[in-house]
Amino acid sequence: MAAIPKTIREAGSAGEEAKDELTRLAEGHLVQPWPVSGSIGAEARGRLEAGEGIYVTDAAGRRLIDGPAGMWCVNAGHRRKELADVMAAQAMELSYNSPWYTTNAPSAILSKRLADHAPQGVDHVFYTTGGSSAVETALRFMQFANNVKGRGEKKLIVSRQGGYHGSTYLSASLNGRPRDHDWMDSASDQVIKLACPNPFRRPDGVGAAEFCDYLVAEFRNVIETAGAERIGAFIAEPVMASGGVIVPPDGYLFRMRELCREHDILFIADEVVTAFGRLGHVFASQDVFGLDPDMITFAKGVTSGYFPLGGVMIAGRLLEELRRSNHSEAMFAHGLTYSSHPIGCAVALKNLDILEGGLLEHARAVSSHFQSRLKALEDLPLVGEVRGMGLMACIECVADRVSNNPLTLDLEVGKRIDGHCQELGLLVRPLINMCVMSPPLTITQAQIDDMADILRRGIELTMDDLA
Numbered sequence: 001m002a003a004i005p006k007t008i009r010e011a012g013s014a015g016e017e018a019k020d021e022l023t024r025l026a027e028g029h030l031v032q033p034w035p036v037s038g039s040i041g042a043e044a045r046g047r048l049e050a051g052e053g054i055y056v057t058d059a060a061g062r063r064l065i066d067g068p069a070g071m072w073c074v075n076a077g078h079r080r081k082e083l084a085d086v087m088a089a090q091a092m093e094l095s096y097n098s099p100w101y102t103t104n105a106p107s108a109i110l111s112k113r114l115a116d117h118a119p120q121g122v123d124h125v126f127y128t129t130g131g132s133s134a135v136e137t138a139l140r141f142m143q144f145a146n147n148v149k150g151r152g153e154k155k156l157i158v159s160r161q162g163g164y165h166g167s168t169y170l171s172a173s174l175n176g177r178p179r180d181h182d183w184m185d186s187a188s189d190q191v192i193k194l195a196c197p198n199p200f201r202r203p204d205g206v207g208a209a210e211f212c213d214y215l216v217a218e219f220r221n222v223i224e225t226a227g228a229e230r231i232g233a234f235i236a237e238p239v240m241a242s243g244g245v246i247v248p249p250d251g252y253l254f255r256m257r258e259l260c261r262e263h264d265i266l267f268i269a270d271e272v273v274t275a276f277g278r279l280g281h282v283f284a285s286q287d288v289f290g291l292d293p294d295m296i297t298f299a300k301g302v303t304s305g306y307f308p309l310g311g312v313m314i315a316g317r318l319l320e321e322l323r324r325s326n327h328s329e330a331m332f333a334h335g336l337t338y339s340s341h342p343i344g345c346a347v348a349l350k351n352l353d354i355l356e357g358g359l360l361e362h363a364r365a366v367s368s369h370f371q372s373r374l375k376a377l378e379d380l381p382l383v384g385e386v387r388g389m390g391l392m393a394c395i396e397c398v399a400d401r402v403s404n405n406p407l408t409l410d411l412e413v414g415k416r417i418d419g420h421c422q423e424l425g426l427l428v429r430p431l432i433n434m435c436v437m438s439p440p441l442t443i444t445q446a447q448i449d450d451m452a453d454i455l456r457r458g459i460e461l462t463m464d465d466l467a
C-alpha cells in the first residue's frame with residue numbers, strides 16, 4: 001500500500017498510486033454533505049485538484065469549465081493572486097480577534113462599504129460564517145426583536161415551496177425543495193410555506209397573467225388566516241437559486257414587500273446567491289428589483305468562496321427601535337466565534353475592489369449573451385424550458401413538451417447530462433431533471449460559446465441514452 005499522503009501538495013506530487021489512496025482516505029473517513037444513507041461515510045466524490053479563472057482541473061487531469069462556480073460562489077474566478085495575497089497578509093497582521101471583546105479594521109471598513117451598496121437605511125451588518133448562519137441570525141434577530149417589543153406571539157416565518165435557505169435547524173425548516181424534509185426533522189410549527197412563484201409550473205387553471213395576483217392573494221389569505229399578529233417574517237430569494245433558478249413574475253417581490261409593510265412583517269431578502277455580481281450588482285434587491293428589504297442575508301460571493309463568510313444586513317431603524325425599548329438589559333444572545341473574522345472581511349474587501357473595478361460591469365455586459373446562448377437550447381426536444389437572469393440559468397428537462405411533465409427521478413437526467421458534459425470539458429450542477437449554470441463572472445463571450453456548445457452536445461448524448 002502506498003504511504004498515506006499527509007498534505008494535498010504531497011499527494012499531488014506522489015503519482016497515481018497516492019491519488020488512489022486519497023480516494024480511499026475519503027471513502028474511509030470523510031462524510032460528504034447531502035449523502036444518502038446507502039453510501040454515507042463511504043463515498044469519494046470526484047476530486048478537483050486545481051483551479052484557474054473559469055476552469056478547474058480534476059484528478060484525471062481534465063480541464064473543465066466550472067459551470068456552477070463551485071456552488072454559486074467563485075464569482076471572481078479561481079486562483080486570484082490578489083485574494084490569496086490579502087488572505088496571507090491579513091493572517092500575518094491579525095489572524096483572529098474575539099468579536100466578544102474586540103473589533104478589527106477590515107470588518108468596520110467592510111460594513112461601511114456594504115452599507116453604501118445596500119438599500120438606503122439597511123446600513124448595519126452582523127457577520128456570520130456562511131449562508132445558513134446568516135439566515136439563522138436574521139430569524140433569531142426577528143424573534144428577539146419581537147420578544148423585546150412585547151409581542152412574543154409574532155414569530156411565524158413565511159417561506160416558499162422550492163426555496164433553499166440553509167442547513168441549520170431553523171434555516172433548514174424554511175426549505176421547500178423536494179426531498180428536503182423526507183427524512184429530516186424541522187421546526188414545522190414555526191413555518192408557513194407559500195406556493196413556488198414558478199411561472200413554468202403554475203397551478204392548474206391559473207393563467208400567466210393572473211399568476212402574480214394568485215401568489216399575492218395566497219399570502220394575503222395566509223396573513224388573514226394565521227393573523228398578522230403571529231407572523232414575524234417573510235423570507236425570499238429574489239431569484240430562487242437551488243430550487244431551479246425561478247425568476248418570479250413581474251411585480252411579485254414588490255407586492256409581497258407591500259403586504260409585509262402593511263402588516264408589520266419583516267421582509268428578509270435571502271441574497272446568498274443573488275448578491276456580489278451574480279445579477280450584475282453588489283445587492284440585487286434594490287438595484288435589480290427596486291426592493292427595500294428589512295434584512296438582506298449574504299454569503300458565498302462576498303469572498304468569491306475563498307473564505308467562509310456570510311452576514312445579515314439589518315435596517316438601522318430596527319436597531320434603533322431596540323435601543324429605545326424599555327428593555328435595555330435584553331441581550332441578543334447570539335454570536336459566533338468567527339463573527340467579523342478579520343481574514344474573511346479582508347478578503348471580502350479585496351473581492352469588492354475586484355467587483356467594483358470592472359467585474360460587475362463585465363457581468364452585466366456578458367449576461368445577455370449567456371442567457372441567449374442557453375435559451376437557444378430550447379430547440380432540443382428534451383428541454384422544457386431554459387430560464388434565468390444575470391449569470392444564473394437553469395435548463396429544465398421534461399418527458400414531453402406537450403404535458404411538460406418532469407422526468408422521473410430514476411432517469412437521473414441531470415446527472416447524465418453532467419456526466420457527458422464532464423467528458424467534454426464542462427462541470428454542470430445537476431438537480432434531478434434540471435441543470436443549473438452560474439459560471440464565474442469573469443467568463444468571456446467566447447467561453448460562454450464553449451459552455452453552450454458542450455451543453456448542447458451533452459444534452460444530445462443524454463437524449464441518445466434515453467432513446
Ligand code: PLP
Pocket residue numbers: 071129130131132133135164165166167237241242270271272273299300310
Ligand atoms: N440561502 C441560499 C439562497 C442558498 O443558496 C444557500 C446555499 O446554497 C444558503 C442560504 C445556505 O448557505 P451556506 O451553505 O453557506 O450555509
